[in-house]
Amino acid sequence: MPNLDAAFSALSDPTRRAILARLALGEATVMELAEPFAMTQPAISRHLKVLEGAGLITRRVEGTRHPCRLAKSGIDAVDQWLAMLRKALARNYDRLDQVLAEMKPKKGKKVR
């Protein structure tokens, strides 16, 4: 039961997207992830907690370090939801809906 609210919300922050982009290159520890940002370590820890809560990353503990990586489940959930819109766009594009609407931008009397 992935939480789409949490996932999209997590993705709405540029710092968190940057973290994910970094993780797309491979695993990284909290310190490594924090390094590029002008932000304190606790702030990054919180961002990671948000990402983890959203199911977008997972962490394991390896001694003192906590390496993070992308989590398939959350990303898949988001991706699948979006697939719906993607398909709808493709459909609407095929149909002449848009063309018709563009052709008569005026007109359009009441129907009810």
Place this chain on the structure above:
Amino acid sequence: MPNLDAAFSALSDPTRRAILARLALGEATVMELAEPFAMTQPAISRHLKVLEGAGLITRRVEGTRHPCRLAKSGIDAVDQWLAMLRKALARNYDRLDQVLAEMKPKKGKKVR
């Protein structure tokens, strides 16, 4: 220059996702979009404004009504950003990264 912050943020609300899902079936007016929700009309108007500001929908004016439809630009932007994560996941899946990590859940002494 689509604003990913705004787009993902807009997508993080369940009411707005439901609105988009409805629009995936085709154009709809504000009233039609508001109908399924236990929420006042101004609330829906705001949600639509958020979606429009995020580039996820467009509106045209047709007399008194303002029919909304999905906007390709914003949806594409979100989709493209996500494609990056999707690809990263696929890559990491092919590589034995995960397998290796799973194989030695303990161990892992300092490297530095």
Place this chain on the structure above:
DNA sequence: CGTTTATATAACAATCTGTTTATATAACTG
């Protein structure tokens, strides 16, 4: 053991969000 390193947690201020009610605008209707 005491120190350092990696990370988490708590408390707090500032800002953002999603509602609501009340009101405005603007186009149809008769």
Place this chain on the structure above:
DNA sequence: CAGTTATATAAACAGATTGTTATATAAACG
């Protein structure tokens, strides 16, 4: 024109978010 319908805007407010500093935990280092 007066009334109704479709939609937008403003003000107010509760609750969530994001950042900070200060502190805790816990493993590794010597």
